[in-house]
Amino acid sequence: MKINLSILILGVILWSNSILAQKKNIPFNHPKIKYEGRIAFKDSAACINWSGSSISLNFKGSEISAILKDADTANYYNVILDDSVISKIQLDTVKRNYVLASGLSEGKHKIQLYKRTEWGKGQTFFYGFVTNENDKIVSPSKPKKKKLEFYGDSISCGYGNEVLNGQDSGTGHFENHYLTYGAITARHFDAQFHCIATSGIGITISWFPTIMSDTYDLTDPHDKNTKWDFDQYSPDVVVINLFQNDSWLVNMPKHEQFKNRFGSEKPKEDFIIKAYENFVKTIRAKYPKASIICALGNMDATKVGSNWPNYIVKAVENLNDKKIYTHFFEYKNTPGHPKVNEQSAMADSLIAFINQKIKW
Template sequence: MNFSSDAAILYWSGSNINLNFKGSEISAILKDSDTANYYNVIIDDSIVSKIQLNTSKQTYLLASGLSYKKHKLQLFKRTEWDKGTTSFYGFETNEKTKTLPKSKSKKKKIEFYGDSITCGYGNEVQNGKDSGTGHFENNYLTYAALTARHFDSQYSCIAKSGIGIMVSWFPKIMPEVYDLINPNDPNSKWDFKKYTPDVVVINLLQNDSWIVNLPKNEEFIKKFGNQKPTEDFIIKSYENFVKSIRAKYPNTYIICALGNMDITKEGSKWPSYVSKAVVNLNDNKIYTHFFMYKNTPGHPKVNEQAAMADSLIAFINEKIKW
């Protein structure tokens, strides 16, 4: 999230705005740079609606007809930054609604670096197929957000569908954007001293694992020329990205995860690449955790995301004893 002179600007999946209020209705003034962004309206920890934003600055009625008492509101960005940015100009209340002091910050913090799996690409498609439209993407029901809520922790999500560590389906790679407030502005560097997570989860390489085998792919040619990267190069590239996270967070637990798509399918070499990188790092606060291959078409749906969350929660309870 960034701030202009009169608005907060939202970019990344899972960005959220919170308000405590007493009243029966609440509205927000919003403007989108596109029409592909969707938000969950969450009242008292329950999703009450999904709203699609417009490119005109307007007031959106988020909830009405509530019992007149104290409520907590969360406006949660379901969609990722390729759907455009959102400008938030503030909440709007009627004469009977009173805003209340903000809640105390959650003590625990967890941060995720990932691709379409972590974004929630197509996770609400019902027919088993995939869809890249914002309507079917819900970051709130990803393994990442579910895990964060289970531990009642602050949630930070740096993720983009199609992104990789060495190569992506588009020009940007994660090492080039992970430290940006605005992923389209290389000068918008984030100050990592403002937020230090207790746990970082990295779930990347799914896209790399495909593109390194596509020598005619435009991004392959840009990154590698005509030579497929060696296993040592892959391991070192992953190792270097984890090192960059460790440099930002010297004492944070880091979980190097993979899956649950075909990168963890039986016979895949990619888990061994991650394992070797972690061994090379020789850091007793860095772990590996590989999600079971889902063995279904397309991207993980809501139930498969929930299974991933259960797996990650159990792992954190076992290893970190959070």
């Protein structure tokens, strides 16, 4: 019996289309998708920038994927299934579907995309998840009661923390914010988590024109017009870990940013203390009830003989606020930025301090 070739081809096409039609799109603005971090919502996508931002969905099904596009190719995300990291993905500048998990057992699962890399690696556009047609979308877990927020520099970003040879690398491949002291601390306390951090940034001066007071209040750090609504998120505890970059740059009179910020003279101690004090005042004004931890370390700004912890102590004393604390991480005394084990030690230190000082 002969089969007409055109009929066979048509049958294959129809069969293929029926398979594709069995997929279900869960758009980025679906009410059961849960976001954490400062997210900029556009008409067609959620725009992800800050380190540690995440997107989660609870579902019942055997597989799930996500539709994503990146402004660069330097961004990486952890794929977290049922609270365990199962892979990392590097994004492309082409909008496409990324399979996150497949072959899953029956029952409820939680998928999470967690931004490993900092905003300087570019923006990510998240358009939604894709599941099988008959899979069920489940309501998100109850919101975590505790809330943490961090303001920091490369240490808080996790710059080069997965480099294994003891050196540094600014490529996204070696940056894993999930294993920074801030993220570890948040998971320990089962707390919601926001991280506003930029490698190279400072209070009085940065390695580039902007300082923390220019970016602390932005939803999208690429766009100065996207002011964050601080009423959306009121942390119980705020951690500020800044001054590492200042400690270098105030001694570099030939650097362009030194000239732009200070002219020809190194800033006096009073200026440095006042600048820190003013930034903490700004954060206090946004969060009148929060406990604020003014931290520093664990790079050479906290080595023996450094004046920078003393500047913070004096600033906090001047503020005379019983809910503002100081906490300094021990100088790690190793090359480069803190690696995973050193970030973990910082988390242990911070967790112990919070347990001792703060009731929440």
